[in-house]
Amino acid sequence: MDVSEYEPSFLEVIDSLKQRTDYADLRWVEHTHEYIEVKNGEVVALARSSDMGFGIRVLYKGAWGFASSYDLTPDSIREVADKALSIAQASYRLIREPVRLAPEDVHIDTYVNPVRVDPFTVAIDDKLDLLFKVDSALRHPHIPIREVFMDLWRERKLFINTEGSKIFQDITHTGAGMQVTAFGEDMQVRSYGNFKAAGYEYLEELDLISHTDRVKEEVLALTKAPVPDEAVKDIIIAGDQLALQIHESCGHPIELDRVLGTEASFYGTSFLTLDKLGKFQYGSKHVNIVADATHKDALGGFGYDDEGVKAQRTDIVREGVFVGYLTSRETASILGQRSNGAMRASSWNRIPLIRMTSIDLEPGEWELEDMIADIKDGIYFETNKSWSIDEKRLNFQFGTEIAWEIKNGRRTQVLRNAIYTGITPEFWRSCDAIANKKYWQIYGVPGCGKGEPGQSMRVSHGTAPARFRKVRVGYKNER
Amino acid sequence: MKDKLFAVGEVILNASTADETEVLLFGTKSQLTRFANSVIHQNVYEENVEITVRAIVDKRIGVVSVNLSALEEPSELAKLAKEVAERTPKVVDFEHLPSPAPVREVQSYFSSTIEVTPADKASVIEKLVKRATPLGITLSGVYETSEIHTVILNSNGISLYYPGTWAVFKVVSLSDTSQGYAVQCELDAAKLEPEKVGERSIEKCDKGKNPRDIEPGKYDIVVEPYGMAEILSWLAWLGLGALSVIEKRSFLCDRFGSQVASEVFTLYDDGYHPLTFPWPFDFEGVPKRKVVIIENGIAKDVVYDSYTAKKLNKENTGHAVTPEASRKIGPIPSNLVVEPGSSTVDELVASVSRGLYVTKFHYVNGMINPREAIFTGMTRGGVFYIEDGKIRYPVKNLRFTESMLTAFKHIEKVGNDLTRVGLESEIGAYAVPSMLIRGFNFTGKTEY
Numbered sequence: 069m070d071v072s073e074y075e076p077s078f079l080e081v082i083d084s085l086k087q088r089t090d091y092a093d094l095r096w097v098e099h100t101h102e103y104i105e106v107k108n109g110e111v112v113a114l115a116r117s118s119d120m121g122f123g124i125r126v127l128y129k130g131a132w133g134f135a136s137s138y139d140l141t142p143d144s145i146r147e148v149a150d151k152a153l154s155i156a157q158a159s160y161r162l163i164r165e166p167v168r169l170a171p172e173d174v175h176i177d178t179y180v181n182p183v184r185v186d187p188f189t190v191a192i193d194d195k196l197d198l199l200f201k202v203d204s205a206l207r208h209p210h211i212p213i214r215e216v217f218m219d220l221w222r223e224r225k226l227f228i229n230t231e232g233s234k235i236f237q238d239i240t241h242t243g244a245g246m247q248v249t250a251f252g253e254d255m256q257v258r259s260y261g262n263f264k265a266a267g268y269e270y271l272e273e274l275d276l277i278s279h280t281d282r283v284k285e286e287v288l289a290l291t292k293a294p295v296p297d298e299a300v301k302d303i304i305i306a307g308d309q310l311a312l313q314i315h316e317s318c319g320h321p322i323e324l325d326r327v328l329g330t331e332a333s334f335y336g337t338s339f340l341t342l343d344k345l346g347k348f349q350y351g352s353k354h355v356n357i358v359a360d361a362t363h364k365d366a367l368g369g370f371g372y373d374d375e376g377v378k379a380q381r382t383d384i385v386r387e388g389v390f391v392g393y394l395t396s397r398e399t400a401s402i403l404g405q406r407s408n409g410a411m412r413a414s415s416w417n418r419i420p421l422i423r424m425t426s427i428d429l430e431p432g433e434w435e436l437e438d439m440i441a442d443i444k445d446g447i448y449f450e451t452n453k454s455w456s457i458d459e460k461r462l463n464f465q466f467g468t469e470i471a472w473e474i475k476n477g478r479r480t481q482v483l484r485n486a487i488y489t490g491i492t493p494e495f496w497r498s499c500d501a502i503a504n505k506k507y508w509q510i511y512g513v514p515g516c517g518k519g520e521p522g523q524s525m526r527v528s529h530g531t532a533p534a535r536f537r538k539v540r541v542g543y544k545n546e547r
Numbered sequence: 548m549k550d551k552l553f554a555v556g557e558v559i560l561n562a563s564t565a566d567e568t569e570v571l572l573f574g575t576k577s578q579l580t581r582f583a584n585s586v587i588h589q590n591v592y593e594e595n596v597e598i599t600v601r602a603i604v605d606k607r608i609g610v611v612s613v614n615l616s617a618l619e620e621p622s623e624l625a626k627l628a629k630e631v632a633e634r635t636p637k638v639v640d641f642e643h644l645p646s647p648a649p650v651r652e653v654q655s656y657f658s659s660t661i662e663v664t665p666a667d668k669a670s671v672i673e674k675l676v677k678r679a680t681p682l683g684i685t686l687s688g689v690y691e692t693s694e695i696h697t698v699i700l701n702s703n704g705i706s707l708y709y710p711g712t713w714a715v716f717k718v719v720s721l722s723d724t725s726q727g728y729a730v731q732c733e734l735d736a737a738k739l740e741p742e743k744v745g746e747r748s749i750e751k752c753d754k755g756k757n758p759r760d761i762e763p764g765k766y767d768i769v770v771e772p773y774g775m776a777e778i779l780s781w782l783a784w785l786g787l788g789a790l791s792v793i794e795k796r797s798f799l800c801d802r803f804g805s806q807v808a809s810e811v812f813t814l815y816d817d818g819y820h821p822l823t824f825p826w827p828f829d830f831e832g833v834p835k836r837k838v839v840i841i842e843n844g845i846a847k848d849v850v851y852d853s854y855t856a857k858k859l860n861k862e863n864t865g866h867a868v869t870p871e872a873s874r875k876i877g878p879i880p881s882n883l884v885v886e887p888g889s890s891t892v893d894e895l896v897a898s899v900s901r902g903l904y905v906t907k908f909h910y911v912n913g914m915i916n917p918r919e920a921i922f923t924g925m926t927r928g929g930v931f932y933i934e935d936g937k938i939r940y941p942v943k944n945l946r947f948t949e950s951m952l953t954a955f956k957h958i959e960k961v962g963n964d965l966t967r968v969g970l971e972s973e974i975g976a977y978a979v980p981s982m983l984i985r986g987f988n989f990t991g992k993t994e995y
């Protein structure tokens with residue numbers, strides 16, 4: 069479908085809102101999604117979906133209103149605009165400070181991420197072939213559940229605002245993965261996969277098949293592995309688990325809307341309060357974290373955010389000191405800044421909220437072997453399995469699919485159901501080594517949740533393995 | 548809405564040349580006012596019609612979904628679903644789409660709910676803010692009113708319509724040192740008592756000011772319905788559906804017929820229970836049956852859809868999820884009910900000599916060891932120290948790490964306060980009372 073068909077009505081309605089509001093914007097979004105899953109040699113999901121609609125956000129005397137609809141007839145577009153305005157008028161009854169928007173340049177632009185092979189034109193047969201090949205490679209008499217999936221996603225969207233911006237974006241994501249389940253004393257899983265802003269060509273690079281033997285061996289080892297005892301140990305966290313660690317303990321608490329309390333009724337607030345900006349020792353001097361929406365190949369990358377602010381790369385933690393939030397035009401103005409472009413909406417029927425872009429830990433100088441060699445008695449954690457963190461993002465507990473004991477500088481036996489826990493700043497301050505560029509990679513996280521009504525967002529994290537000293541691992545429970 | 552859904556659905560069904568075809572349509576309208584720092588910061592409206600077609604060709608299954616604006620030509624959708632099916636390998640043990648069966652009447656639609664305006668909501672919030680401000684308390688929360696219309700049609704003659712309405716008023720009160728959580732979910736917005744909800748939340752926050760430090764360890768807990776419901780929703784996904792039993796992922800595997808909880812604990816799923824979100828049939832159009840899952844502590848059964856019932860030679864209980872997900876995750880109970888006991892909440896508290904009163908859990912996760920149902924999570928929304936049968940003072944939040952199989956065996960008393968608790972990320976609700984659990988294992992603490 070072509071958005072140009074609706075453009076005249078969109079422009080007309082934005083023009084009419086210009087007279088009646090402080091500010092208004094309209095987003096038209098079309099999503100196409102295909103999810104295919106093969107489980108134990110059978111196709112258990114082959115689902116295609118597409119979805120389209122528009123939403124109008126208005127600022128009336130400093131109060132927000134938003135309305136949206138699937139109905140793209142000119143009458144409906146006008147009705148939705150009026151509805152958004154009347155909702156804003158209701159909001160106006162209960163505001164303290166009128167919302168002010170930080171200035172932003174007018175952009176008239178198009179952004180398309182690089183795609184060599186359009187995943188939606190690849191034949192179903194070819195897709196199934198690939199999944200079946202991986203499925204057979206995972207076959208093993210002691211592995212009762214094999215799952216292999218492919219997830220293809222496209223977002224085309226048009227943004228128009230009363231300031232004169234008009235931005236069209238066309239973004240394609242390709243992802244795939246596999247998971248095997250086996251039983252010993254309990255149930256064990258091992259998985260591999262990733263997501264990238266790319267076309268179908270990414271599946272070649274991901275090369276699931278070359279990981280099948282490792283994944284099988286590891287799940288079988290897990291079924292015979294011991295559970296680590298509760299202790300305080302030096303630990304190394306592999307890149308994929310570190311992506312989740314950054315996501316939960318850095319990415320969420322730096323969302324400035326959350327810091328200002330607007331997520332308090334659901335996911336919570338943040339320990340990174342305004343007084344800490346520029347002063348707080350978030351981590352050790354080795355820790356440098358950036359928010360980088362300029363990656364063309366990452367799930368957290370784009371051309372412009374959903375307020376029409378250009379994608380940026382900004383410092384979050386510099387040599388351990390907390391120096392920046394993720395912001396919107398509204399929240400940046402409170403800090404006297406310009407927005408760093410983190411407003412993202414999951415679809416046409418949701419307002420943009422401050423969301424992660426690509427929150428990346430910069431690589432260090434270390435070789436992984438040297439990091440391990442310096443540990444006498446420790447644990448190496450890889451691939452997230454369980455995740456929980458308090459509502460201010462301080463006390464966390466994460467478990468991984470697999471862990472290895474480290475004894476006298478060597479990775480030794482496999483450990484199952486391994487967990488580690490800590491308090492965010494204490495934990496990041498105990499970081500004394502980060503692996504070098506060679507180990508650095510971007511991990512896509514396709515399902516980050518926030519907001520009421522709920523919004524699922526696609527974000528990413530660049531990481532390399534890192535070492536943390538004296539961390540609490542395991543848990544005790546005797547009856 | 549009803550006529551529109553049937554009109555579109557019938558065109559698709561009639562256009563299909565597949566062996567069997569099913570059309571599932573959802574029409575939704577939703578208005579949500581969200582407030583924080585005692586001001587309205589988000590006020591949104593949405594309207595959508597979503598359509599999913601499942602086509603069967605020689606035991607091959609194709610599923611395609613669109614929303615109404617992405618649907619150019621209804622008959623094209625039938626064609627596309629058939630094409631997807633034709634390219635898919637056979638599902639050998641697939642039999643047929645379900646056939647019509649009598650569906651019991653139950654009412655979930657109340658027009659009072661859709662009559663609540665954003666201005667009404669603003670007035671309610673305004674009133675509560677006036678009460679909270681002098682106490683140094685700010686309010687956050689949501690006031691949501693939604694309607695959802697479902698139509699299911701299939702080529703075997705199923706033709707069902709069911710409308711529902713949904714109203715939620717939630718208030719999270721915050722002071723510098725404390726939080727109070729309260730919520731009410733109703734199908735009929737006329738039954739909402741926003742003042743009471745606000746009052747409860749504000750009072751809890753006020754009483755929770757300046758919480759004391761507390762060390763992790765084992766504590767008897769009295770947990771409100773909200774806390775227990777979050778645990779039950781994880782359990783439902785992990786192990787209360789037949790596919791999780793077939794695949795041996797369920798914590799109930801090898802435990803059917805044995806004691807998995809204390810004798811006072813009975814859990815069932817009842818699609819008609821008025822304190823859930825009653826829905827008389829599942830997403831395949833099969834009438835829901837009441838399923839007793841745990842009876843007096845003994846593991847009895849799980850819920851089934853057409854595929855898993857056939858596979859295990861059981862009765863279909865009408866618990867299919869949507870067709871995109873049904874073969875991946877299998878049936879899930881969505882109307883869980885914990886049989887209430889006879890104790891008042893005060894009596895539960897009176898039975899504790901040293902323990903904690905817990906309002907709610909936060910960020911519960913059950914993936915550490917699903918077969919043993921080992922969960923972790925934080926407390927939230929107000930935690931209080933109980934001594935000698937009385938609530939004494941507020942304490943800071945704690946993290947628990949505990950097997951729910953162990954915890955459920957230590958449920959000593961169940962409250963009589965059966966409450967509808969809305970699921971947090973979808974429309975749906977469980978009916979859950981407060982409970983007294985002995986020796987709940989807390990493993991960590993935080994700074995507030």
Ligand SMILES: [Zn+2]
Pocket residue numbers: 315320515516517
């Ligand atoms: Zn997230």
